[in-house]
Each structure stands twice: as C-alpha cells, then as structure tokens.
Amino acid sequence: MFQHMIDDHLSPERSSKYHDDIIVSMLHVIHKQEKDDSLKLTIDHMKGVLTNIFLGGIDTGAVTMIWTMTELARNMEVMKKVQGEIRDRLGNSKERVTEEDIGKVPYLYLVIMETFRLHPALPLLLPRETMTHIKVQGYDIPPKRRILVNAWAIARDPKLWTNPEEFNPERFIDNPVGYRGQSFEFLPFGSGRRMCPGITMGMATVELGLLNLLYFFDWKLPDGMTERDIDIEEAGTLTVVKKVPLKLVPVLSSLVTPNSSFRN
Ligand code: HEM
Numbered sequence: 001m002f003q004h005m006i007d008d009h010l011s012p013e014r015s016s017k018y019h020d021d022i023i024v025s026m027l028h029v030i031h032k033q034e035k036d037d038s039l040k041l042t043i044d045h046m047k048g049v050l051t052n053i054f055l056g057g058i059d060t061g062a063v064t065m066i067w068t069m070t071e072l073a074r075n076m077e078v079m080k081k082v083q084g085e086i087r088d089r090l091g092n093s094k095e096r097v098t099e100e101d102i103g104k105v106p107y108l109y110l111v112i113m114e115t116f117r118l119h120p121a122l123p124l125l126l127p128r129e130t131m132t133h134i135k136v137q138g139y140d141i142p143p144k145r146r147i148l149v150n151a152w153a154i155a156r157d158p159k160l161w162t163n164p165e166e167f168n169p170e171r172f173i174d175n176p177v178g179y180r181g182q183s184f185e186f187l188p189f190g191s192g193r194r195m196c197p198g199i200t201m202g203m204a205t206v207e208l209g210l211l212n213l214l215y216f217f218d219w220k221l222p223d224g225m226t227e228r229d230i231d232i233e234e235a236g237t238l239t240v241v242k243k244v245p246l247k248l249v250p251v252l253s254s255l256v257t258p259n260s261s262f263r264n
Contacts, residue, residue, distance in 0.1 A: 117186060128149070
C-alpha cells in the first residue's frame with residue numbers, strides 16, 4: 001500500500017491540485033541528500049515513518065472515544081448534560097455535524113479532557129533514553145538508561161487532583177491545565193520534542209466522532225444491565241484498551257429531526 005502511495009506521488013501524471021504532504025516532504029529530503037551524507041533517508045525509512053503515523057493515528061482516537069462513551073454510560077447525568085448542551089447549541093434539524101460545530105460545545109471538551117485524565121491512550125507515553133547523567137528527585141540516572149513516564153499514575157495522583165478517581169468534567173472549568181504538554185500533571189499527548197505530532201488531528205477526530213454519536217443517538221444500556229455492571233478493566237501493552245468490549249444500544253433520538261430520508 002505504501003509503495004503504491006509513493007509511486008503515485010512520483011508519477012509525472014500526479015495532478016498539481018494536490019497539496020504537498022508528508023510523502024512529498026520525505027521524497028524531497030531523499031532527492032536533496034548527498035552521496036556521502038552519513039544519515040540517509042531511504043524508501044524503507046519512509047515506509048517505517050508512514051507505518052508509525054498509521055499506527056499512532058488509528059488506535060489512540062478509537063480508544064479515547066470508547067473510554068468517553070464508557071464513562072458517559074457510567075455517569076448518565078453527565079451524558080444527559082452533554083447531550084443537552086450539544087442539542088441546544090446545534091439545534092434539532094441538522095443532517096450532518098461538521099468540524100465547524102466543534103467549537104460550539106464547550107462541555108463536550110471538558111468531558112474529553114476528563115476522559116484523557118482517567119484513560120490516557122498511551123499511559124506510559126513512549127520510552128525515552130537518557131543522553132547524559134541526570135538526577136531526578138534525588139535519584140541518579142546514568143546515561144543510556146530507558147525511562148518510562150507514568151502519565152496514567154500522575155493524572156490520578158491525589159497530591160495533584162482532588163478526588164482523582166471520580167469522573168468530574170467540571171474540574172477542568174477555568175483550569176489552566178491544558179493538553180498540549182505544558183502541564184506536567186496532565187500528559188495525554190506527551191510532552192517535549194517527541195510529543196504527539198498528530199495532536200490536532202487526534203483532537204478533531206475524537207471531538208467530531210463523539211459529537212456525531214451524541215447528537216444523533218441516545219444511548220441505553222442493554223436490558224438487565226445497570227451503570228454499576230459496566231466493567232472498566234484495562235488491557236493492552238502500548239495503548240490501553242477496555243478489556244471487555246463496551247455494549248450500548250443506540251436509539252435514534254426523537255429530539256433530533258433531520259428530514260425523513262435520513263431516518264429511512
Ligand atoms: C486522541 C488521539 C491521540 C492521542 C491520545 C495520542 C497520544 C500520543 C502520545 C501520548 C504519544 C507519545 C508522546 C510522548 O511520548 O511524549 C504519541 C506519539 C505519536 N503520535 Fe499520537 N496520539 C493521538 C493521535 C495521533 C494521530 C491522529 C497521529 C497521526 C496522524 C498520531 C501520530 C503519532 C506519532 C507518529 C507519534 C510518535 C512521535 C515520535 O516518535 O516522535 N497520533 N501520541
């Protein structure tokens with residue numbers, strides 16, 4: 001697939017209407033490098049980078065949406081509040097929810113922040129290696145040691161968060177803590193040079209996906225199940241997923257009335 005995409009970019013027939021993208025940028029580097037450059041970017045490297053982008057970009061957003069729906073199903077009053085806001089602000093006759101609608105729903109943003117806090121998609125971020133001798137909180141760490149940052153534990157630390165186990169989106173109201181790697185108590189996208197390069201796309205994907213699910217559908221638990229029966233056990237290695245699949249029943253909302261062809 002990647003070879004096909006690269007060939008497509010190299011083809012003389014490729015239309016100039018396309019914007020430059022990461023494949024164009026990498027081909028440009030390959031084209032410009034000198035014979036004796038010590039570090040050479042190759043087509044295989046390009047495929048590796050593209051694989052990382054695909055892997056980094058797919059699971060993380062899906063995992064975040066699943067955890068958000070899980071927390072909303074466990075906290076039905078928050079579900080009602082967020083759906084109330086969404087339908088109030090967007091009206092009741094939309095056939096499609098688009099990116100322009102994202103900024104209109106601040107409470108959904110708080111819900112996503114709180115989900116990131118309790119369920120960061122990459123709880124240990126990506127491993128780092130020390131380049132020199134460093135001292136962290138009194139511990140000496142020699143060069144070339146692998147360091148893992150436990151962002152999951154930091155975001156549940158009672159020294160930093162009040163009632164940390166509680167799902168409470170309101171805690172992010174007027175809170176200077178942001179998700180862009182500047183607030184070390186909250187690192188859903190990591191921090192520093194190697195922080196997530198897909199942060200903008202990741203946020204947009206999660207917000208837009210959830211906005212669609214919450215605008216058009218009401219969500220019920222399967223018959224016989226209560227909020228307390230929802231299992232929140234985690235599983236996984238790099239990304240942490242919900243171990244037991246989430247089961248919810250979508251009901252097309254009677255409050256939202258796009259035209260009849262939509263309903264059919
Ligand atoms: C909600 C969505 C996302 C979350 C929560 C997320 C989270 C993260 C985190 C925590 C890291 C590690 C950062 C660190 O160790 O400091 C990371 C790295 C990365 N992410 Fe994301 N990510 C998301 C979406 C995306 C998207 C949409 C893409 C690409 C289209 C992407 C591509 C990557 C790549 C390539 C890396 C590795 C960067 C490197 O090695 O320097 N991510 N992401």
